[in-house]
Amino acid sequence: MRSDPAFFVTGGAHGIGAAFVRLAVARGARVAIGDVDLPAAHAVAAEFGERVAVLELDVRDAAAWGRALEAAWRRFGAVDVLVNNAGLLHGGTLLEQPEDQLREMLEVNLLGVANGMRAYVPRAISRGEGHVVNVASLAGYVALPGQAFYSATKHAVRALHQAFSMELETQAVTFTLVCPGAVETRMLRQQIPVDSNAVAFAGRVLDPDEVAAAIWSAATRRPREILLPPADGFGGKLLGIFPAALALVMRRARRVGLTALRARRRR
Numbered sequence: 001m002r003s004d005p006a007f008f009v010t011g012g013a014h015g016i017g018a019a020f021v022r023l024a025v026a027r028g029a030r031v032a033i034g035d036v037d038l039p040a041a042h043a044v045a046a047e048f049g050e051r052v053a054v055l056e057l058d059v060r061d062a063a064a065w066g067r068a069l070e071a072a073w074r075r076f077g078a079v080d081v082l083v084n085n086a087g088l089l090h091g092g093t094l095l096e097q098p099e100d101q102l103r104e105m106l107e108v109n110l111l112g113v114a115n116g117m118r119a120y121v122p123r124a125i126s127r128g129e130g131h132v133v134n135v136a137s138l139a140g141y142v143a144l145p146g147q148a149f150y151s152a153t154k155h156a157v158r159a160l161h162q163a164f165s166m167e168l169e170t171q172a173v174t175f176t177l178v179c180p181g182a183v184e185t186r187m188l189r190q191q192i193p194v195d196s197n198a199v200a201f202a203g204r205v206l207d208p209d210e211v212a213a214a215i216w217s218a219a220t221r222r223p224r225e226i227l228l229p230p231a232d233g234f235g236g237k238l239l240g241i242f243p244a245a246l247a248l249v250m251r252r253a254r255r256v257g258l259t260a261l262r263a264r265r266r267r
Contacts, residue, residue: 002080003028004028004029004030005028005029005030005080005081005219006029006030006031006032006072006076006077006078006079006080006081007020007024007029007030007031007032007079007080007081007082007083007219008031008032008034008068008069008072008079008081008082008083008120009021009024009031009032009033009034009083009085010034010035010057010059010083010084010085010086010112010116011034011035011085011086011087012031012033012034012035012041012044012085013033013035013037013038013040013041013043013044014037014040014185014186015183015185015186015187015208016085016135016180016183016185016208016211016212016215017033017035017083017085017086018040018044018208019208019209019211019212020083020085020211020212020215020216021033021044021045021048021052022044022047022212023209023212023213023216024212024216025048025051025052027216029051030051030052030053030076031048031051031052031053032052032053032054032055032068032071032072032075032076032079033045033052033053033054033055034055034056034057034059034068034072034086035054035055035056035057035086036056036057036058038054038056041054042054053071053072053075053076055068055071055072056068059084059086059108059111059112059113059115059116060107060108060111060112060115061115062115062118062119065115065116065118065119065120066119069119069120069123073123078127079120079123079124079130080129080130080131080219081130081131081132081133081219082116082117082120082124082130082131082132082133083133083135083215083219084112084113084116084117084132084133084134084135085133085135085215086108086112087108087109087112087135087137087187088104088105088108088109088187089105089147089150089187089190089191090102090104090105090150091146091190091191091193091194091196091197092146092194092196092197093145093146093148093196094148094149096196097149102149105149105150105153106149106153109150109153109154109156109157110153110156110157110160113134113157113160113161114160116132117132117134117164120132121168121171121173124172124173125168125171125172125173128172129172129173130172130173130174131173131174131175131176131219131222132173132174132175132176133175133176133177133178133215133218133219134157134161134175134176134177134178135178135180135211135215136154136157136158136161136177136178136179137150137151137154137179137180137181138179138180138181138227138228138232138233138236139151139154139155140154140155140157140158140179141155141158141179141227141233141236141237141239141240142236142239142240142246143155143240143246144199144200144250145196145199145250145254146194146196146197146198146199146200146254147197147199147200154179157177158177158179161175161177162177165224174222175224176218176219176222176223176224176225176226177224177225177226178211178214178215178218178225178226178228179225179226179227179228179233180206180210180211180214180228181203181204181205181206181228181229181232181233182200182201182203182205182206183205183206183207183208183210183211184205184206184207184208185208188200188205192261192264192265193265195258195261198253198254198257198258198260198261199250199253199254199257200257201257201260201261201264202253202254202256202257202260203229203232203253204229206228206229210228211228214226214228
């Protein structure tokens with residue numbers, strides 16, 4: 001990777017994405033933010049001048065991906081790393097969520113990742129080098145009650161990531177999957193009024209800067225996978241293959257999470 005690498009980051013206007021933009025620029029990188037929230041993206045970019053570009057991008061739109069990457073390529077000469085970070089979660093159980101919310105989660109969380117890789121990887125192959133960081137979730141290993149459909153999309157992202165990376169093993173593009181637990185972002189805070197999502201509050205909530213540092217490590221060291229926190233990730237992998245044990249653990253996690261959630265509401 002170049003000494004001043006260029007990143008393309010989706011969802012860079014808020015949360016994990018914005019934290020990563022700040023970290024990457026501080027370490028000498030240049031960054032293109034692809035986002036639908038242009039005012040917020042421009043506010044982040046304003047901190048850094050010419051080192052950050054803002055490009056309008058709805059990750060659900062394959063044609064928009066082509067336009068945005070082409071613009072980033074012209075701006076920086078090439079894009080060394082794609083960070084597929086954009087994602088969303090609507091609160092509520094599967095029976096509570098309207099169909100439009102299910103469709104939006106599916107299209108942003110899964111189709112958006114697929115669109116990004118399909119747009120970026122051929123360009124990286126032609127260049128002879130590139131790396132993809134897909135930001136998923138520990139919910140891609142452990143199905144979470146109160147996040148049933150969100151968990152399904154993250155399981156699908158993990159499968160997509162792993163299968164696609166194996167399809168391209170002989171090419172010059174590498175892949176890392178980053179799977180954080182709950183992160184202190186706007187997406188998490190939107191869940192505070194929703195009891196059904198209590199399990200998200202049962203453990204330690206990560207700071208966005210922790211995940212940003214993991215994404216930087218993914219881009220520079222290029223491991224196959226990073227789980228955050230590591231102990232939770234290892235435990236989640238084990239629980240994912242024992243459904244009866246998972247159900248027991250999640251019942252306890254819901255009780256603990258409800259206590260933590262109510263304390264947050266009081267604050």
